[in-house]
Amino acid sequence: MKVKKIGIIGAGQMGRGIAQVSSQSGFETLLFDLNEEILQDSKNRISAQLQKDLSKGKTSEEAITKAKSLLQTTTDLKKMHDMGLIIEAATENKSIKFKIFKDLSEICSPKTILASNTSSISITEIAAQTKNPTQVVGMHFMNPVPVMKLVEGISGLETSPEVFKAVEEVAIAMGKTFVKVRDIPGFAVNRVLMPMINEAIFALYEGISTKEDLDTAMKLGTNVPMGPLELADFIGLDTCLSIMEVLHEGLGDSKYRPCPLLKQYVAASRLGRKNKRGFYDYP
Numbered sequence: 001m002k003v004k005k006i007g008i009i010g011a012g013q014m015g016r017g018i019a020q021v022s023s024q025s026g027f028e029t030l031l032f033d034l035n036e037e038i039l040q041d042s043k044n045r046i047s048a049q050l051q052k053d054l055s056k057g058k059t060s061e062e063a064i065t066k067a068k069s070l071l072q073t074t075t076d077l078k079k080m081h082d083m084g085l086i087i088e089a090a091t092e093n094k095s096i097k098f099k100i101f102k103d104l105s106e107i108c109s110p111k112t113i114l115a116s117n118t119s120s121i122s123i124t125e126i127a128a129q130t131k132n133p134t135q136v137v138g139m140h141f142m143n144p145v146p147v148m149k150l151v152e153g154i155s156g157l158e159t160s161p162e163v164f165k166a167v168e169e170v171a172i173a174m175g176k177t178f179v180k181v182r183d184i185p186g187f188a189v190n191r192v193l194m195p196m197i198n199e200a201i202f203a204l205y206e207g208i209s210t211k212e213d214l215d216t217a218m219k220l221g222t223n224v225p226m227g228p229l230e231l232a233d234f235i236g237l238d239t240c241l242s243i244m245e246v247l248h249e250g251l252g253d254s255k256y257r258p259c260p261l262l263k264q265y266v267a268a269s270r271l272g273r274k275n276k277r278g279f280y281d282y283p
């Protein structure tokens with residue numbers, strides 16, 4: 001099962017990053033979004049990122065020309081029909097993802113591999129929306145995709161071993177390290193990372209320290225590039241909340257309850273860097 005053409009659903013932060021890495025890795029890449037303006041913006045941002053890499057000597061003019069020629073965009077989902085692999089990177093919302101997989105399963109060849117970049121929704125449940133659950137798999141990239149080396153590979157209950165192997169090969173061809181994890185809420189990264197972020201929010205809520213000091217303590221005390229509150233803003237507070245809710249509901253343990261302060265920030269539309277206001281302001 002050799003993948004040559006990759007379709008990507010959703011031109012947000014994650015979809016854009018996956019499209020950049022996919023085209024830079026030599027795959028014919030088709031990026032879909034409902035909104036033409038978002039697609040244009042994505043192409044501009046990818047172009048700017050490639051130019052930045054060029055100025056640092058991390059890529060060449062030829063490689064950029066090749067990557068750009070391999071990257072196409074569309075607002076027509078039907079154009080996905082002949083892709084070898086489709087990576088869905090839409091909003092982290094069950095009903096949106098279920099509808100996309102249902103539609104793709106109607107549109108695509110039975111051989112097309114359907115992967116989701118979901119950060120926490122069950123791959124088995126997503127696969128159950130399709131005609132052929134053996135072709136459905138999880139491929140969880142980290143943000144920012146061009147920088148982060150990890151892809152979590154999640155095998156649903158019905159995922160075929162050939163499909164799993166094929167996405168592992170794609171991840172490796174993209175220069176990533178692939179780890180296999182079970183289809184359990186949060187998979188591996190978010191099972192560990194999100195409760196840590198949630199606990200940092202509880203620490204702020206309880207007045208243990210200021211947000212700046214909590215972040216400094218974790219950055220200097222555990223040698224991570226961002227403190228947990230800064231990282232929550234980077235990921236998006238709505239995404240953090242939705243992952244905590246999946247952990248809480250899926251694992252049924254009160255230790256995963258989202259901190260009331262996190263809920264309050266999301267209710268106030270303080271979503272983090274994406275809308276310039278989270279725990280910190282981004283003027």
Ligand code: CAA
Binds near residue numbers: 058145225
């Ligand atoms: N796209 C491409 N490259 C980027 C980038 C982007 N969006 N953002 C930063 N970079 C590159 C920069 O160009 C720079 O490259 P060089 O080293 O070659 O110069 C490098 O990354 C470092 O960037 P900066 O110097 O601008 O800034 P920094 O040193 O503060 O690093 C960071 C920025 C890479 C984001 C770093 O802070 C970091 O690694 N943070 C933690 C990120 C993290 O934990 N991500 C995982 C989140 S969890 C997740 O994604 C899963 C989920 O489901 C929620």
